[in-house]
Amino acid sequence: MTHVPQLIVDLSLILTMAGIITLIFKKLKQPIVLGYILAGLLVGPNFALFPTITDIKTIEIWAEIGVIFLLFNLGLEFSFKKLVKVGNTAAITGLFEVGLMLVTGFATGQLLGWSKIDSLFLGGIIAISSTTIIFRAFDELGLKTQQFTRVVLGILVIEDLTAVLLMVLLSTLSISQQFAGAELLESILKLFFFLIIWFLGGIFIFPTLLRRYRKLMNDESVLITSVALCFGMVFLVTKAGFSAALGAFIMGSILAETTHAEKIEHLLKPVKDLFGAVFFISVGMLINPSLLIEYAVPTAILVLVVIIGKTTFVTMGAVISGQPLKNSLQSGMSMSQIGEFSFIIANLGLSLHVTSNFLYPIAVGVSVITTFTTPYMMKLSEPLYEWLNKHLPEKWKAYLNRYSTSTETIVQTTQWNEILKSYAQTVVLNSVVVVGIILISSRQLADLLHTRIPETYVTNSVIFGITFLLIAPFLWALIFKRSNKKAYSAIWLSRKYSRGPLLLLELSRVVIAILLMVFLLSQFYTTPAALSIAGGIMILAFAIFYQRLQHFYHKIEDRFLQNLNARQLEGSGKSKKILLPWDAHFAFLEVSADSNLIGKTLQELKIRENFGINVVLIERGSKTIQLPKPTEVLYPCDRIEVIGTDAQLDAFRGHVEISTNGEAYLATPDTIVLERIEVKSEYNIRGKSIRESQIREKTHGMIVGLERNGERILNPDSYMVIEIEDVLWIAGERDLIKEFVNKKTGNVGESELV
Template identity: 40%
Template sequence: MLLNLILANATQVTEAFNVEGLIRDLAFLLILGAVTTLLFKWLKQPVVLGYIVAGFLASPNFEYLPSVTTEDNIEFWAQLGIVVLLFSLGLEFSFKKLVNAGGSAVVTALFIVCGMMGAGFAVGHMLGFSHINSLFLGGMLSMSSTTIIIKAFTDLNLRHRKFASLVFAVLIVEDLFAVLMMVVLSSIAINSSVEGGEMLYSVSKLAFFLIIWFVVGVFALPSLLNSQRRFLNSETLLIISMGLCLGMAVFSVACGFSLALGAFVMGSILAGTSFAERIERVTIPVKDLFGSIFFISVGMMVDPAIIAHYWLPILILSAVVICGMIFFGTTGMLLTGQSLRVAIESGFSLTQIGEFAFIIASLGMSLGVLDAQIYPIVVAVSVVTTFTTPYFIRMADPTANFVEAHLPRRLHFLINRYTEEATTSASATRQLWHSLFKRYLWRVVLYSIVLIAMSLISLDYIVPTFTGLFPNWGRLFATVVSLLFMAPFLLAMTYPASKKTERERLIAANARYDVPLIVMTIVRLLIAMTILVYLLSSIYSMKVGWTIGVGLFFILVLSFSKSAHKRMVRIESRFIDNLNERELRRSGAKNRLVPNMHLAYMTVGYKCPFVGEQLKNSGLRSRFGVSVASIQRGGDLIMVPGAEERVFPGDVLGVIGTDDEIQKLLPVVEVADDEAPEVSADDIRLTGVRLKASSPLIGKTIVSSNFRNVWESLLVSVQRDGDYLQPDPSIVFSEGDTIWAVGSVKRLADIEG
C-alpha cells in the first residue's frame, strides 16, 4: 500500500515537472557537447566555440537533428550555469583585490561604458532605429561578457597573467554599472526622463547590501570554517560552498538583485579564506558541467534566417563592438597608468557582448519600448563576437609586439613616463595622510552601514515583536535592546581614527594635522548622533528623538572606557585578520609557534629555483635558515617530509622560520605566476626529429649538450641506420640521426637545425 502510494506520487511529480523530458534534453545536449568539444580539441580551437556549435545543432533552427523538447529546461540549466560561473569568478577575485585594483578598474570600466554607449547610440541612429531603441542598443553593446572571458582565459591558460586580473576587475565594475544602467533605462522608458531620486535610491541600496554582505560574511565565515577545519573533507566542502553560493543567490533576489550578483558576492567572500583553493578545486566539475549548458544555450539562439536577413547590421554592430572595446579598453588602461602591453592585452580581451546584453534586451521588450527585430540581431552579434573572442585574445601579444616596434619613439617615451609617474610612490608624509584618510573612511562607512542596518532591523522586526508581546512597555523594551546592540558600534564611531605614533610623525614632519583631524572627529560624532536620533525619533517622536537622543549620545561618549575600547579593537582585529587570512597564512604572521618563530604556508611557483630538487639540495635550511614542516600536494598532505622528498610547482610548503627568514623566502618560492608556462599537456608528446648538418647537437654527446636542461625534454632513444640506441652518455650525435624525445613539440623542432 505504502509502495503504491510512493509510486503514485512519483508519477504525479514526474508528470507535473516533466522530469523525463528534462533529463532527455540534458543528455542530448551533453552528448552533442562532448562530440563538438572533442572535435574542437582535435582542431586546437577553444572549447567554448564547440559548445556554441553544439547549441546550434540542438536548436530547432537545425532541422537535421532532433531538437530539445522544452526550451524552459535549457533556460533552467543555463541560469544555474551563470550562477556557478560567477561564483567561480568570485573565488578568483576577492574584494581585497578589487579594492587594490579598484581605481584602474573603475576608470577603465566607466570609460568603456560611456564610450560604447555613445558609439552604440550613434550607430543605432545610422541604422534607422528610434531614439529609445538606439539608447537601449548602446546599453547592450557596452557590457563585455564575464562568462565568455572566464572560459576563454581558462581554455587559453591565461588566468594567471597580470592583465587577466585587471580584466576581471573591469568586468566586476561593469556588472555593478549594469545594475545602475537598468534603473536609468527603465526610468527613461517609462517617464521619458531620468528620475534622480530613484537612481540614487538604487545605487545606495546596492552599496548598502554589498557592504552588509561583505562585513557579515568576512566576520563570520572564515572563523566558522576554521573552527570546523578538521571535518572539512572534499565532499563536505563542496556541499557547504555550493549551499552558501545558492543561499546567497536566493537572498540576493529577495533583496531585489540578481542571482548572479549574490553568487559572485559569496565567491568573493570565500576568496579571502584559506579554503579558497580547495573550494575552487572541488567546484570545478560543477562549474564545467553547468557552464557548458550556458554556452550551449547561447548557441541555441543562433537563427540562420535572422542572420541572413539582417547580415549587414549584424556585421556593422560586431565591428563596432570589437573595434570600440579594443580602443576604449586599451585607452582606459593607459589612462590609469598601465603599461602599453598590458593595456593592449586587456583591450583585446573585452571584444564581445554577452549575458547582460540579453538582460537589457529583455528589459526593453518587457517595457514595450524595444523593437522585436533588435533582440535577434543582438543575439547574433553576441554569437559572432563570442566566436572571435579567443582569436583576438591570441592576437594581443603579436599586436603589442608590432605596436612597440613601430610606435614613434616620442610617443613611446611619453607613455612610459606617464606609467612611471602613475606608479611612483609619494612622499612619506603624503603616504601617511593617505593611510590615515583611508582608515578613517572605511571605518566611517563600515560602522555607518552596520548602524543603519541595525536601526532598520530594530524598526522592522524588534519594535513590532516587543509591542505585540508587551503592549504597554514594548517600545521601551525594544529601545533598550536595540541600544544595547548598537552601543559598541556607536562607541567605535567616536574613537579617533589616528594613532598616537602617527600624530607624532605628522608633528615631526611639520605637517598641520590638527584641523583635518578635528574635522574628521566632528563628522564621525555627527553621523553617530544622527543615527541615534533617527532611531529614537522613528520609535517615539521627533521631539523625543532629539532630546533623549542627544542626551544619550553625550552620556555614551562620556562613558568612554578602556575596556570597551579594547573589546572594539579585538573585534576590528578579528575582522582585519579574517579579511587578510590568506595573506596571514602565507606569511605566518598570526601563526606563532614560539617567540619570533612562525609557521607559514607558501605556494611554489613555476619559476622557483629549486623546483624538482630534493629538499636536501634545495638550500632552504642552509641559505634561508627555515625548515619544511609539511608539503600539501593536491589532496595529499606530506607531514615532516624527508630529505629525499622533491618540490614541485603548486606544492604548498609549510615552512617554519623567523619573520625575516620567511619574508626573504616568499619572493623566491612564489615567483610571479605571470611567468608560468603556457604549454598545455597536449603539447607534450613523444617526437622524432631528424638531425641536419646545421643542428646544434652535431658533434656533441648527451652530457656535453646538456640535453635535459637546454631542451627541457627527456631523451628516449637515438635512431641510427635502422637501429635504436639507448641514450648512453658516450653517444655522439651526427647528421642523419633521428632523436626520439618526450617534450614540447615546438621546443624539439629547434633541434632539427
C-alpha cells in the same frame, strides 16, 4: 509502461548534442562555449533538422540556476580584496574602457534607429570582455608569463564587478522605463549600502562558522553548505529588490576570503560546468537564424565596433594609467571580444520584456565572431606594435616613454592621505553598520514583536534598548577611533595651519554620530520629552561604559580582520606580486619531471648567467624556500618564482616545463617585496662590489636591478661596483630589508616598497 518525465527526455537530448558538438570543437581547438551555443541552436525551436525540446520553461529554470552558479564561481575567483590589489592601472583602464564602450554602444544603437532601452542594453552587452575566452587563449598561445597579462587580468576583475553593477542598474532602469537621475542615484546608493552590509556581515559570520565546524565537514558537507549559503544569499538579495545573480556573486566573494575557498571551487566545478552548459545551450536555443540574416549588417557593424572600440579604449586607458605602449596595445587587442556576461545581460533584457527580439541573437552573433578573432588579435599585437614603433614620430615616443616612467615612480603617501583614507573608512563602514542595525531592528524585529504583543511605549523602549546596545560599539568607533595616531600627532604638532581642517574632520564625526542617534530615536519616540530622556541615557551610557565599548569594538574588529585575512595567512607560503619599473616581472614556473635542470644546484645551473634571470623562491610541497641559496637543488614538481623580461622568461620556460601539461602561473600575494634604495656619498657600501656589500647576507635578499645614469641593468653581475647615485632594487623579506635600511650604521637611504 513507466512514464519518463519530459524534462529527462529534453536533458538527454541537449546533453547528448552538447557532448557530440564539444568533442568536435575540442578536436578543432575552438572554445567549448561556442559548442554549447551551437548545440542549443540545433535542438532549439528555430532549427527543424534535429529533434526539438518541448519543455522550454523548465530548461529556462535550469539556465537561471546556471547563471547563479556561474556568478557564484566568479565571486569565488574574485574576492573584494583582489579588487584592492589590482592597482591603479587596472582600475583606471577598466573604468575608462567600460564607460566609453557604454557610450559607444548607446550611440551606435541610436544611429541604427533602435529604442533607448535597446541602445542602453547594447552598451552593456559590448562593454564586458569574456574572461573565459581570454584565459583559454592565453593558455593555448602560451602567453601566461607575459607581463601584459597581469594588466588584462586586473582589468577583467574591474569589468566583472562593473558587469554585476550594470545588471542591477539596467534592471532598475527597465522597470522605471525612464532615465531619472534621482532614482538612478538612489538605486546606486542603495546597492552600495547593501553591498557593504552583506560583505561586512558575511565576513564576520560565515568564515567563523566554517572554521569552528571545520573538523566535522567532509567534501559533501562543504559542497552542500556552500550551495545552501549561495541560494540563501540569492533569496535575501531578491527580497531586497536586486537580481539573483548579484546574490550569488556576493556570497562567492565572501566565501573567497575563507580557508575553504579552493575546496569549494574544486567541489563546485562539476556542478557549475553542468548548469553552465545548460545556460549556454539555452542561449543557443534563443538564436533565430532568420533574424541573424535579417540583421547581418548591424551585426557586422557591431563586430567592428567591438574590435576597434575595445582595442582603442583599453590601449588608451592603459597608456593614461602609465603602462608602456607595447603592454597597452597587447592588452587592448587581447580584450577585443564579448562573451558570457554579454549573454547574461542580453538574457536579462528578454526576461524583463524590455528589449526587442533581435538584440539577443545579434549579441550572440557578435560574440561568436569576436571569439574566433581573439587569438589572431593577440598574435597581431606585437607586429602592430613594431610597425607603430617604426612609424611614430620620435617626439611622441620620447614623450610616451617619459610619461610611462614618471607614472611608475612611487610616490610617498602623505600624512593627510593616510588620515583622509582612515576617516573615510571609519565613517562609511561604521555609519552603514549603524543604519543597517537600526533599520533591521525598527522594521523587521519590531514588526515580528508587534505581531504577538501590541505596540506600547514599553515594547518600543525594549527594542530601542536592544538596538542601542548593538550599535553602541560602532558609535564609539565613529567618534573616538584613531587608526593613524602618528599622522594625527605629526600634523597637529608640526603644521599649525592644519589644525583647523583636522578639528573640522573630528567635529564632523561627532555630528554624524549625533545625526545617527537622532535617526535611532526618531524610529521609536515622537515626543520631545521622550527624545530628551532617551538621548540623555545614551550619553550617560557612553560616559560610563567607554572602556568596555572600546574593548568590545576591538574584539569585533579583530575577529573581522582574522576572518578577512584567514586565507592569506594560511597560504602564506606563496610569493608576492610585485611590479618593476622595467619590462621585467615575477612569474611562477613548475619544474616538470622531464626537465634537464633536475638534480643540479642553482650554482651549477648558472641561471642568471645563462638566462639573465633570478630564482627568488622555490615551493616544494608544503615547504617554501624564499631567496634560495646557490647550493639549493631543484627537484621534480618544484614551483619556482623567477624575475625577468618576457623574452627571458619564454626562453627559460622551455627548459623548465618540458611536458605539455606544465603551466606558468602569475605570482600571488605573500611576504617578498621589492625595495628601491638610492646610494648617496655617506653610505658605506659605495665603492664596493655587490658581493662585497654583503647585502645578500644582511637582508637575505638579492639585488635584482640597478639604475645608473638613466640606464637600467636587470639582474646585475655580482662583481659590479656600487657607485654614488646608483639606484638599487632589492628583492627580499620586508622586515629584514627594513631593518637593514633603518640601521644607523650602513644605512643605505630612503626606500620605497612596491
